[in-house]
Amino acid sequence: MIVAESLEQTYLSGGRPLTVLRDITLAIAPQEFVAITGPSGSGKTTLLGLLAGLDRPTKGVVRLDGEDLGPLSEDACARLRAEKVGFVFQTFQLLPTLTALENVLVPLELLGRKRDGARELLERVGLGDRTHHYPAQLSGGEQQRVALARAFANGPKILFADEPTGSLDADTGRTIIDLLVEMNRRAGTTLVLVTHDPALAGLAGRVIRLAGGRLV
């Protein structure tokens, strides 16, 4: 489902080049649950961005569901993401001007698809009675649950989660992870989870470790 070949990523930081990722090659099969771990600053989030097509590597190739992302335009990448990818972020990233239900609907609306299933998704995460509330009126845990519902709204093939429990306390975090794993199993998506927490990583089928920008 996801293939990376000899990925390298270098940025200019403060005027000097900074190589964040070196020679990354990996493959993730469909419906696999993979965790990417490593200490802070090891390049996990950068790798996630490259695999999801949110950024372009300085060197190397990324293939998503068989498609080479390199020659695709920004808009084409966006379309690909809209159809096949779901995201969960550390900081929830809900649109503040929309209600919970409207937030869940955004991926569908972007595709111009019919708005089916959003309400059920919210019920699945336990927020069926809060559909008309704005993010400001929801707690951190509740916002992340809305984000979860949103991630599955467009029926994605791949789900990327970047430290989904990073901003939550232990109990809430556990609830979220349980929900995530459960919904993932049900939907049969490929799940790529980035985390620095070894316990979370342990839930995955396979762990990819990064240190200093390289695979270890």
Added chain:
Amino acid sequence: MRFVLTMALRESRRSRRRLALYLSAVSLGVAALVAINSFSANVTAAVHGQARALLGADLELRSRQPFPDSIEAVLDSVSAARVTSFGSMVLAPRSGLTRLFEVRAVSGGFPYYGTIRTDPPNLWSELQSGRQVLVDPAVLVHIDAAVGDTVLIGDSRFTIAGVVTDAPGDVGLRTAIGPRVFLPAQYLGETNLLRFGSRAQYRAYVQFADGAALQPFLNSHNALFQRHRIRTETAAEEEEDTSQALGRLARYLGLVGLVALLLGGLGVGSAVGVFVREKLDGAALLRCLGASARTVLAIYVIQAVALGVLGAAAGVVLGLAVQMILPAIVGDFVPVKVSVAVHWPTVWAGLAIGAGTAAAFALLPLLRLKDVPPLRALRRETDGRTAGRPDGQILVIGVLLAGLVLVSIWQAPNVGIGFAFAGAVLLTTGVLWTAARLLMAAVRRWFPSRASYVIRQGVANLFRPENQTVPVTLAIGFGVFLVATLYVVQRNLVEQFSLDASPNRPNLVLFDIQVDQRDGVGEILRRRGAAGGGATPIVPARIARVNGEPAESLRNRWAVRREYRNTYRDTLADSEELVAGTWWNSSSGSLLPAPGSLPKISIEEEVAEELGAGVGDRITWNVQGVEIETQIASIRRVSWARFAPNFFVVFEPGVLERAPQTIVTLTRVDDATRRAELQRDIVLAYPNVSALDLTLVQRALDGLLSSVSLAVRFMALFSIGAGLVIMIGALAASRFQRLRESVLLKTMGATGRQVRQIMLTEYLAWGSLAALIGVLLAGVAGWALVTFLFDSTYRVPALELGGVWIAVCALTAIVGLANSREALRGTPLGVMRSLSD
């Protein structure tokens, strides 16, 4: 103290550019004020320097009658120059065109001060030497003549010797609307134009070799002048009148500029509010580290004041530059040559007011920093409203209001207007703010939930947390409101005189027709197929007595002193309605007054009020030497805006038929060429008859109104400018938020086009909200002004207002998109990276 200054400098590093943008909103207002006030000061100085040339003499005597012998004797003793002005038709035989102009018969010597420039040069001093005239350039244009051609004025022919290019005291606007023809006084009698009923202005100009002799001269002849209703004016008085008039004009224009400044202040307040929210954490941290509340406040206030001074300084420079173009905008109203110079008191005032405004408006939100609890550094949840209002807020609001009133009074022509202006600004701001809130609530309520996603998202973004939709809408809306109101009033006033619209209204007025010419004129009209209006008689008269009291004892009222032009009719005109008394009862069969009773008259209500007279009172008229006592039978309300011969006093039939009178006839000729030919025929046959082509009047009026409103609209543009600056500032304030949102959307699969559409929708919504408010309120304000101030009927220029609405929408969309370019480019992560750099 040193710590405060150092921290102020460091703290401002990151946001300096943004804050500078906000304060440029103040700059525009300061620029407007400095420009107009500086210009006004320069004009006053110029008027003072050229005062004597404005009048052309040390003393001017004016009368509506030829000077009686006693006055002539006085004038002979001081050798005065004479100028007699009156309206007359001037015909150019070569082109066949004729038109009504102001003719000035000038005797030698005038002007004693200042030079009248001509083309070819130096002709003025030779005017008296032959049968020739000098004309204003517009004259040549109107009757299609050239220098060297012959013209017919009354019964005489003259050669056009040249053109007057510049005369001291000339106001450009005036000579364009009422161009003049100057002929030597010695030929005035020949023209045979000054007949019974002609309206002429007789002027005599005196120069005193010894300036000190002026006042004694006036003192010794004052009683004589008064008795013969002769008005006098000295150069000093002329200077004062002119300065005052121009000064007042400038002050009004300045008030418009003041609005721009106030809007700028609003912008500063709202933007600093956003700034404060970002700095709350930093302020809490400083408090944790041991700074006192006062110190924390001081750090930020200093930044605000410093940037306020900078903004005001930029405004001053801009204003001085704008001053250079002001002569082009208002030059037509100014009778002197103005040299542009820096007027330092205005500069200092602009600086002080600008900085003060910025500081005052910034202080209000900054007060919150004073009360930040140090605990906030540990736990974010203690943000949101601090308990109650920060103390000192009432004080600052009070200072703001007091400042508004003071500045308004400083700028306005007098204290009353200043208060009225301040009140009007507060009222308008309140109404606009309410309208903005209402509209926003309405949008929320009737949300376009069936529209496509991008539109819904765009509209929803108006309500994003910490949005500045209301301040931006208010600011832009205010500017639009000002400009649109002016436009609405102007259009309505012009339409009042739009005669071509109605096919049955007259478009040509013939007056000064002598009684024995009436039939002849009627014959010419018939021959030319002109739709004939009736012949309205005009009988000049003066009031000799009111209820037996001689007019002299009631001297101070203009209603008693003026010359009346009365008429007689048996019916009420369309433009009149009775408000008291009864019309003469023609049902009695006879149209003659009942024997034994006094002849009846009907008076217009405002004149009745002036005279203090009502139904039943008696007025004795002096009609060319014959006294006629009359009784007021009724009082009428006249609709003066209606185009018809309207009269203050109407006599019943059977009284004035044999009194000396002239005739006025209204007629209509649709085709412009035939109208010109008709006028030519009449002037050739009866040179003393004057014709007024109303389409030309309408055009002149339109031109005049355009000039006036151009000046005001120019100043109002500063307001719109301030509004746009505020909008840019608001965009900048939410920049980070917008970028994050657009990145998020792109991450979830939005194409660049979709993101752009969402933004476009948001900006268009912004702009259309602001424009809608401005235009709606302008419609209402225009209605109020036209109906109550100008006493006219109101029509909404819907098409033009719609145009304004579209223009503002487009403008906001362009400005908005221009400021959001970075959100649309590059990869999502790439954008995020560039932000954190």
